[in-house]
Amino acid sequence: MTSRRPLDPLDLLDISALLTDEERAIQQAVRQFLRDKAEPHLARWFEEAAFPSALVPAFGDLGLLGMHLTGYGCAGTNAVSYGLACLELEAADSALRSFVSVQGSLAMYALWRYGSPEQKERWLPAMAAGSAVGCFGLTEPDHGSDPAGMRTTARRNASGWVLNGTKLWITNGGIADVAVVWARTDDGISGFCVPRDTPGFTTRDLHGKLSLRASVTSELIFSDCQLPLDAQLPEAKGLRAPLSCLNEARFGIVWGALGAARTCFESALRYARERPQFGKPIGAFQLTQEKLVEMALELNKGLLLALHLGRLKDNDALRPEQVSFGKLNNVRAALAIARSARTILGANGISLEYPVLRHANNLESVLTYEGTSEIHTLVLGEALTGLSAYR
């Protein structure tokens, strides 16, 4: 095949040819939407630590919220399309992808998979449309990587359940209309659907973050929070339930991280071609070229990995260990790309006028949440040896 189309530096391996027309169209729609509605404002949102709430209903119109779920107004796309959407969202800012991950893969997925018919009817259509926001409370101040030790409790009383405890680092907490909260009961860990206006439930936003600044991160406080009996997610039994939700969201991160990396690579490549020093573009120096090539290698390998995992997921054959593989590799690669891109931009690399340090900073959160890189290493270590090294 001879084509006059030049090689695309952003898709050296022609990976887009491995996508279906529909997958490409979905990716394109998200990209175009974000180019118009988000890109011009990203730096300001980061600087002002402002989450763009006004975008949420537009996310709903597009079909981004709970897009890989079926029914209840959800679009029902395949997993690869969901991954591509995450990639485009995070190419803009990890905060936007985080919002969509938490809304769709954590809060909506938990209700869709473990909720009662009434809970689903009450919340899923509104959450798909973007008229209601959800959050997912698992982490506590003293229990992050090891949620099994959580202290938040749900005790039965005559009128239902009483929730007590604190959740920390909860994305969307302060803007959520409904919280999916995990708590210890006499029968083990259980999930609860807690509407915002429930007495005894308050939130407090965290400030001073140097990462994911355009995302709302909050503390959820439950003090004798009285819930009706039917607030419990009936199908969620034990810690497996929240972990299965995290597995869904993590799949999106496998793709999303590469979006951040792509933007950094794109910036560095353009800069390297345009910025002259010593009488020629810095891209003409071998050291710069090596950096760019390393980035391209990792970016393209990461995409092949993400696509492979996506196809496995669409065949219902994806294992949690494989998602750990993807998250560990791709977030690490993305962070390395972002940091290397920053060096190519020199002083401009630390400025908000360019996207690279914003992305590099964001990726520090991505490295930690949804299972730290250490924990995913241990998951894979256990998969290889059969020996658990957690405790």
Next chain:
Amino acid sequence: MNIVVCVKYVPDATADRTFDPADRTVDRVNVPGVLSELDEHAIEAALQLAESGDAEVTALTVGPAGASDAIKKALQMGVDKGVHVTDDAIHGSDAPATSLVLAKALTKLDETSPVDLVLCGMASTDGGMSVVPAMLAERLGRPQVTFAGSLELSDDRGTLTIRRDGEAATETVEATLPAVVSVTDQANEPRYPSFKGIMAAKKKPVETWSLADLGVAASEVGLAVAWSTVESYAQRPPRQKGTVVTDDGDGGRQLVAFLAEQKFV
């Protein structure tokens, strides 16, 4: 009610657009193409009219094989069905020939189910002539209303009222249906195709017609009979360095002089 939107597949403005050196026509094969952005406004107008009542919207395009992408995008946005007229003989057609093919295709559509309204974009983003809608109306013998900045159907759906923003005045123009209307980029903000729309588009019907299907002879269209041709073309010269005005007390005067010279004031 039946609305047909005429849409064009044009070279993507963000790609490097070129001419085919062999016959100096726009290269529509080797440059990635898209649905003309200006036509998205016509599609949006059609969808809004359809949503306000019961109507079926058809997207009609004349163009090479790749032009089916323009139809696809229209279907993803919410149009109900598509018609793609394609024929090697059409290559190099000018506005009169294009309007001929469109008119024949519309007549054929009209035979199966009467077309109440034909919507077009205000111009194509490649040719930029804005004349096809008027030619089309003339050929169909229907009222033409061009450059609509807003559209409103009467309750009985027999007349369409549009606002036409001119340089000196804003006109309100009324036309009885069936009519041909071109829609400006001020009329609306085109929707993004939703994921549901994208997935539904696959199942929507698209018909492909040749010139023979329309009873148009190959000799009536194409480069050979074009009323105008491209004689030569040249790459736009790289942008010149701008003029820097240093303010030594008369900076303002110099700026005014510059603007006056360029006829900006």
